[in-house]
Amino acid sequence: MRFVIPALVAVLLAVPAPAMxxxxxxxxxxxxxxxxxxxxITLACTVFTGAFAESAAFGKVAIPGEQGATVRAAPNPGRYAVHARCARDAxxxxDAWLTVENAYPAGGAGTGGGAMFTRAVSPVVSIALGVLAVAGMLLLVLRPRRPRSRR
Structure with a gap:
């Protein structure tokens, strides 16, 4: 039993995480x-030969380099998909999304997700910490019991 949990932890940490x-x-x-x-609009490209982004929100626009391109959002509210390629044949x-919303009064009820959408650490780190926490709890629960000394 002493070697089962460390072996289990080693196997779980050695198995590659699914591709994200x-x-x-x-x-x-x-x-x-x-x-x-x-x-x-910016793209994560290494080469920007013919790079472009396209959406119903703004049409097709060339992305000349890492600085990206500035576009005007659609006049109609809606959720628009943004498609892009680093080169014509790449x-x-x-995809990313652009949401065009009607203006709403400032100071209204902020019922959106807020900080729920920020990612402080990568999912791989979160999974590894979760596995370590479970392994630690298993170690505590399954540790050998020592008899209490009577005084």
Whole structure:
């Protein structure tokens, strides 16, 4: 039993985590904008030969380099997919979304997700910490019991 838990922990940490979608291939900043607002589109490309982004929110725009491109959001509210490629014949990048919202009064009820959408650590780190926490609890529960000394 003494070697089972460390072996289990070693196996769990050695098994590669499932491939996670990068999700940061296309950056839309801000992700929520009003009709006609300016939005910056950047791509995670190493080479920008013919790089472009395209969406029903702003049409097709060339992305000249790491600095990205500034576009005007659609005049109509809605959620628009943003597609992009680093080159004309390259594989498409992971899509991003641009939400065009009608203006709403300042100071209204802030019922959105807020900090729930920020990621402080990567999912791999979170999974590893969870596995270590479970292993630690198993060690505490399954540790050998020592008889109490009577005085």
């Amino acid at each position: 979608a990068a999700g940061d291939d296309i950056t839309v900043s801000p992700e929520r904008a009003g009709p006609g607002d300016t939005v910056r 594989n498409p990048l992971n």
